[in-house]
Amino acid sequence: xxxxxxxxxxxxxxxxxxxxxxxxxxxxxxxxxxxxxxxxxxxxxxxxxxxxxxxxxxxxxxxxxxxxxxxxxxxxxxxxxxxxxxxxx
Amino acid sequence: xxxxxxxxxxxxxxxxxxxxxxxxxxxxxxxxxxxxxxxxxxxxxxxxxxxxxxxxxxxxxxxxxxxxxxxxxxxxxxxxxxxxxxxxxxxxxxxxxxxxxxxxxxxxxxxxxxxxxxxxxxxxxxxxxxxxxxxxxxxxxxxxxxxxxxxxxxxxxxxxxxxxxxxxxxxxxxxxxxxxxxxxxxxxxxxxxxxxxxxxxxxxxxxxxxxxxxxxxxxxxxxxxxx
Numbered sequence: 433x434x435x436x437x438x439x440x441x442x443x444x445x446x447x448x449x450x451x452x453x454x455x456x457x458x459x460x461x462x463x464x465x466x467x468x469x470x471x472x473x474x475x476x477x478x479x480x481x482x483x484x485x486x487x488x489x490x491x492x493x494x495x496x497x498x499x500x501x502x503x504x505x506x507x508x509x510x511x512x513x514x515x516x517x518x519x520x521x
Numbered sequence: 522x523x524x525x526x527x528x529x530x531x532x533x534x535x536x537x538x539x540x541x542x543x544x545x546x547x548x549x550x551x552x553x554x555x556x557x558x559x560x561x562x563x564x565x566x567x568x569x570x571x572x573x574x575x576x577x578x579x580x581x582x583x584x585x586x587x588x589x590x591x592x593x594x595x596x597x598x599x600x601x602x603x604x605x606x607x608x609x610x611x612x613x614x615x616x617x618x619x620x621x622x623x624x625x626x627x628x629x630x631x632x633x634x635x636x637x638x639x640x641x642x643x644x645x646x647x648x649x650x651x652x653x654x655x656x657x658x659x660x661x662x663x664x665x666x667x668x669x670x671x672x673x674x675x676x677x678x679x680x681x682x683x684x685x686x687x688x689x690x691x692x693x694x695x696x697x698x699x700x701x702x703x704x705x706x707x708x709x710x711x712x713x714x715x716x717x718x719x720x721x722x723x724x725x726x727x728x729x730x731x732x733x734x735x736x737x738x739x740x741x742x743x744x745x746x747x748x
Contacts, residue, residue, distance in 0.1 A: 440559065440561065482560055501558075504558060505558050505559065508555070508558050511555065511744070511745055511746075512555055512558060512559045512561065512564075514689075514744050515552075515555050515564065515744050515745060516561060516563060516564070517685060517688040517689040517692075518688075518689035518690065518691035518692060518695075518740065518744045519563070519567060519619075519689070519691065519692075519695060519740070519744075520620055520677070520678060520681035520682075520685065520689070520692055520695060521561065521563025521564060521567060521619055521620070521622075
């Protein structure tokens, strides 16, 4: 069994999937994120609250896309990860 | 040299407060950028710790110095000591909590960094320490709380260093900073209780404190540097 992913790592993984697809449906993102439906729901809620992702609903079809803030997070992810590791946070 | 130090001790205090305050300001700015991107609670409390340290040193040494030189009304002098102690205790709690938050409350979601339930508890304890020292006209409660706090943080940072040294090179310096802080608080207590604030001990404390804040500034700048 693999090591449990850290919270920041899960966020990075979800954002990377969204970035690579540009726009992605919730079901596809759920499969790609490798999370339980409840955890997925919690993370999506958190990411929307943080303003990292947004959702469009066109003709009843939902799609997630990355915001500028989410894109910035991905670019700085290594710095954030380094910071957390180096300061024991 | 000693005579010069004694003659200019208030000026030295102002410069010292300004240097530490500026270092804290740069640390807060750098850490705040990382916090705003990640909204990571550990980063949030580390930033808050240096925010309070900055305020503490500016109040005590910069504003206190200006009062001594007559640029500000001496009525405020007692308040510089009160705020200094209050902000120092708050900073210590925030630093400790930045290391412990995962074990205590990993799902914390506060919108405000300075006004939330956890901070309210810290404010209350800090206020108690200040009031007790004010009643006893001493710094005993401050010294005792900080010695305990830094002893505990030395243990945590040593454990972090041993377990994760491959991932974070700064962990070693963090541990060193905690040992030095612990030593500084013991020196403070000795200088206050037994040596009537001996100037040479005070200069050693100022130097050690400057090294500690420089270490943190160095760590923050190196780690947050963009490639």
